[in-house]
Amino acid sequence: MKKETNKPPSMAEGLLRRLRNSPxxxxxxxxxxxxxSRIFKQKGNFQAKLWxxxxxxxxxxxxxxxxxxxxVVMLKNYLKTALRNFKRQRGYSIITLSGLALGMACCLLIIFYVQYELSYDRFHKNAENIYRIIMDANIGSTNLKVPITNNPLSPTLVSDYPEIAASTRIRKISKVLVEYNKNRFYESCSLFADNSIFDVFNFPFSKGDSKKALVRPFTVVLTETTAKKYFGESDPLGKTLRLNADQAFEVTGVIKDVPHNSHFTFDLLGSFETLFVDRPQSRRDWISAHNFTYLRLHKNAVPSDLEGKFPAMVEKYMGSRLKALGGSIRYSLQPLTDIHLRSNLQFEFEPNSSIVYVTIFSAIALFILGLACINFMNLATARSAKRAREVGMRKVLGAERQNLVRQFLGESTIYSLLALFMSIILVRMALPLFNAVSGSDLRFGFPQLAWLFPLGIGLTLFTGMAAGSYPAFFLSAFSPVKMLNGSRFSGAGGKRFRHVLVISQFVISITLIIGTWLIRNQVIYMKNVHLGFTKERVLVSKVDYPQVIRNIDTVKARLKQIPGIIEVAGTDAVPGQGPMATTVGVVPEGFSDEEGILMKAIRADEDYLAALGMELVAGRDFSEKISTDKQGVFLVNETALRRFGWKDHAGRTIKVQGLGLRGGAVPVIGVVKDFHYSSLREEMEPICIGYGVGGLDKLVIKVQTENITGLVAQLEETWKEIDPSHPFDFFFLDSFFDAQYRSEERLNSIFASFSGLAIVIACLGLFGLSSFMAEQKTKEIGIRKVLGATIPEVVILLSKELLVLVGAAVLIAWPVAYFAMNSWLRNFPFRAGLNPWIFIVSGFAALAIAFLTVSFQAVKAASAHPADSLRYE
Amino acid sequence: MEDLSVLESIFLMAILRLKDKAYGVTIREQVSKTKGRLLSYGTIYSYLDQLARKGYVTKKTGQPTAERGGRRKIFYKLTPAGLQSLKLAYQLQGAIWKDAPAILD
Known part of the structure; x- marks a missing residue:
């Protein structure tokens, strides 16, 4: 200790040594x-250290x-030089800058998008502890993995397992008609849930009590927007809404609107108890599954431990029933934060996004930023000839390599800072468009701006360093003698490097173009391929109202009288229902009860096939004239026939569990040609169509008219006479079916915008390079022209080199695009082929665009008067 | 030859006075005494550097001593040019201030 005290503080010494390096x-x-040491002796340690x-x-x-x-002096000089260079070569500078700004804007947008996607469901306070129950069911030979569970599961879990803090059931219901005074609207986004939903999730109340809002039956909680829609400024609490014209619900709470980045949203939330009023026995029904079940675990609970206890629970409560059915059920937990990006099960709330897309987009954004940086490097190295004298001079005057590197990196950082400002403006302008294309809800509010600060600095530094690195090290490496020697230094040193950069730019652009085109092709294919039914000019109306259902034959007859309506059929399902489709267990004749098959099922009447233009390949259609049909008969599709292993249907029966049937044998009277009941992402699946089993709740209306609006008006008129209490509500089958391809269309638009950007940036670079090359060869062109070269010859001379590069890029891009797109298309059992023309045309389009860009400068240089160009120095 | 600044002449005079004992610590003492204000070593050394660059002083490294943590001293000595400048400065100062007492009072 003593030894140390008479030594001066070593840290201070070190600081000085680091800062000042002098002999x-x-x-x-x-x-x-x-x-x-003198002060130490006189005044002691502390004083001495202080001193x-x-x-x-x-x-x-x-x-x-x-x-x-x-x-400071040098910095001023650097800034001045940068500014002078900017002014002197305004064209190049603007090209570089706008390319960089585009790239950065793109990158910023994608970062915002990725951040938005990753933020899904994380606004709940305990998001990490919330899980959704997934059911894995094996019944017969079919396996079903769905996020859907039964009624008693949730209360049982809470009472049996103390590690569960709260659990809630949520049921999605189809469209309801909501009425208050004269305000009537169809609400398509309604849920029923236990009051514990407010305990599992965070939905802050602006009015009402979260402890008891949904405890009683026939109570409803509205979002602020919905409340405003019906009640305006007046207080909605305690008021009564009529649902589907016959049920009265009391408004017991108003919550803040559900954020967009939630995997489920709703406008209206009814109490789950309501569902038990008519069917109290369903409270203990362990078999039917209709609900989403969400759990919030205690902070220190281990989800895998809980999962381990589920088999015993299944055995305890469902064991005997499952044995009778010959099936098994396994429950597992899915983290809430995984749902949006990593879950794509049947019966999701709404189609989720995918981590794959997020990854692809991020990769593309980086690519585009890379392209812009490449441009910068390219143009800067090309222009280095112009700077060579400056660099040489600086070196002669004593600049060290380190100073030069710093100068150039600093300059490119200033450029990228300017580009950043431009890109922020661009992002601001492009945001609405991007939201429309990507279907997301990004905002340019405070949180994004707060993010922007570190992000912008990071991006600027990264881009500045990446873009400036090559010119900085390249230029600073030359010997001053060579550089001051003048015109012979042509920037040729970076030639090979530049070539590689141009090729990689175009490989990326062409691959994106081919990708865009192939995705578009697949979407068009999926929309236009013959589906096995006709989706055009078909209206579907949900008529789930007792007075209509009871008299459905009269209603149909009444509608058929309207001129332009060809066919009206009753059903409970139309193709394109996706997750809402009904699934039943079917045991075909000749199978044991344990070998049942899960099939999609449709209830329909005798006009269904005709209205949808489906074809019968064997047997007969349903008929109201044959009295036995009324007791229940079925049509199956070809795939089902194959699945059953039947040669034909004649005289065969199936046993159906579901559709209100309890497993008795019903006859199969015909076979329908296969049709796409789901999207073309799915394989053909076995389907059965039941007749005489009730439950029709939709009308399928096939029309044949030029004047659809007139016909719809007429339909609405007629409907008022049929059912005055419900407005006529319908959708077009084709847009309904095609809505399944929204994610592909979204992907397509995003690819299209990216490939557009990529090609623009690549061409900006090419433009800059070609004008540089034209400038370099001014004298050569002049001499050639004097010696008799024609303009086309000169143009070819100038553009040949760059076009060869683009050609090479085409050759590389083809296989890259082929393998990438082939693996994407493999997701689709029904796909448009990889048309070779797409590759050829994309390649040549890229070449043509490149040629136009290059020749613009080339022609300008070639048409200059030789006298001018020879005078050029 | 450039005229010396006041501070430069203070430094040169200090070094001259200290004869062969002119190094950092002693110079700082001398200069501060003349100036009436304690200067930092930073200032001392940046002026000594400057004087050496201008060729008024030469540097000579001495022997390391224990009390300096084993570090050598640098002794400063006036060059003939330094001495010459100092003399010129003295003459100039004398000329400037010759009749000052009569006028200033």
């Missing part, structure tokens, strides 16, 4: 230590005054 340092430190620190501190400025002054 006198030892003497300086020696002097300091000499006086230090030492003070001395170091007050010495700093006089010591570094010079170097600080000089760096």
């Amino acid at each position: 006198e340092n030892f003497s300086f430190l020696g002097d300091m230590e000499e006086e230090y 030492y620190w003070k001395q170091i501190f007050i010495s700093l400025f006089p010591l570094f005054r010079n170097s600080v002054l000089w760096s």
Whole structure:
């Protein structure tokens, strides 16, 4: 201890040594230590240390005054040089800058998008502890993995397992008609849930009590927007809404609107108890599954431990029933935060996004930023010839390599800072468009701006360093003699490097173009392929109202009288229902009960096939004239027939569990040609169509008219007479079916915009390069023209080199695009082929665009008067 | 030859006075005494650097001593040019201030 105390503070010494590197340092430190030890002897340790620190501190400025002054002077000089260069070569500078700004804007947008996608469901306070129950069911030979569970599961879990803090059931219901005074609207986004939903999730109340809002049956909680829609400014609490014209619900709460980045949203939330009013026995129904079940675990609970306890629970409550059915059920937990990006099960709330897309987009954004940086490097190295004298001069005047590197990196960082400002403006302008294309809800509000600060600095530094690195090291490496020697230094050194850059730019652009085209092709294919039914000019109306259902034959007859309506059929399902489709267990004749098959099922009447233009391949259609049909008969499709292993249907029966049937044998009377009941992402699946089993709740209306609006008006008129209490509500089957391809269309638009950007940036670069090359060859062109070269010859001379590069890029891009797109298309059992023309045309389009870009400069250079170009210096 | 600044002449005079004992610590003492204000080592050394660059002083490294943590001293000595400048400065100062007492009072 004592030994150390009479030594001056080593940290202060180290600081000085680091900052000042001069031969006198030892003497300086020696002097300091000499006086230090004197003061130490006189006044003690503390005083001496204090003195030492003070001395170091007050010495700093006089010591570094010079170097600080000089760096300010040099900085001023660097800025001035940068500005002069910018002005002198305004064209190049603007090209570089706008390319960089585009790239950065793109990158920023994608970062915002990725951040938005990753933020899904994380606004709940306990998001990490919330899980959704997934059911894995094996019944017969079919396996079903769905997020759907039964009624008693949730209360049982809470009472049996203390590690569960709260659990809630949520049921999605189809469209309801909501009425208050004269305000009537169809609400398509309604849920029923236990009051514990407010305990599992965070939905802040603006009015009402979250403890008891949904405890009683026939209570409803509205979002602020919905409340405003019905009640305006008046207080909705305690008021009564009529649902589907016959049920009265009391409004017991108003919550803030559900954020967009939630995997489920709703406008209206009814109490789950309501569902048990008519069917109290369903409370203990362990078999039917209709609900989503969400759990919130206690902070220290281990989800895998809980999962381990589920088999015992299944055995305890469902064991005997499952044995009778010959099936098994396994429950597992899915983290809430995984749902949006990593879950794509049947019966999701709404189609989720995918982590794959997020990854692809991020990769593309980086690519585009890379392209812009490449442009910068390219143009800067090309222009280095112009800077060579400056660099040479600086070197002669004593600049070290390090100074030059710093100067160029600094310059490119300034450029990228400018580009950043431009890109922020661009992002601001492009945001609405991007939202429309990607179907997301990004905002340019405070949180994004707060993000922007570190992000912008990071992006600027990264881009500045990446873009400036090559010119900086390249230029600073030459010997001053060579550089000052003048015109012979042509920037040729970076040639091969530039070539690689141009090729990689175009490989990326062409691959994106081919990708866009192939995705578009697949979407068009999926929309236009013959589906096995006709989706055009078909209206579907949901008529789930007792007075209509009871008299459905009269209603149909009434509608058929309207001129332009060809066919009206009753059903409960139309193709394109996706997750809403009904699934039943079917045991075909000749199978044991354990070998049942899960099939999609449709209830329909005798006009269904005709209205949808489906074809019968064997047997007969349903008929109201044959009395046995009324007791229940079925049509199956070809796939089902194959699945059953039947040669034909004649005289065969199936046993159906579901559709209100309890497993009795019903006859199969015909076979329908296969049709696409789901999207073309799915394989053909076995389907059965039941007749005489009730439950029709939709009308399928096939029309044949030029004047659809007139016909719809007429339909609405007629409907008022049929059912005055419900407005006529319908959708067109084709748009309903095609809505399944929204994610592909979204992907397509995003690819299209990216490939557009990529090609624009690549062409900006090419434009800059070609004008540079034209400038370099001004004299050569002049001489050639004097010697008799024609303009086309000169143009070819100038563009040949770059076009060869683009050609090489085409050859590389083809296989890249082929393998990438082939693996994407493999997701589709029904796909448009990889048309070779797409590859050829994309390649040639890229070449043509490149040629146009290059020849613009080439023609300009070639048509210049030789006298002018030879005078050029 | 450039005229010396006041501070430069203070430094040169200090070094001259200290004869062969002119190094950091002693110079700082001398200069501060003349100036009436304690200067930092930073200032001292940046002026000594400047004087050496201008060729008024030469540097000579001495022997390391224990009290300096084993570091050598640098002894400063006036060059003939330094001495010459100092003399010129003295003459100039004398000329400037010759009749000052009569006028200033």
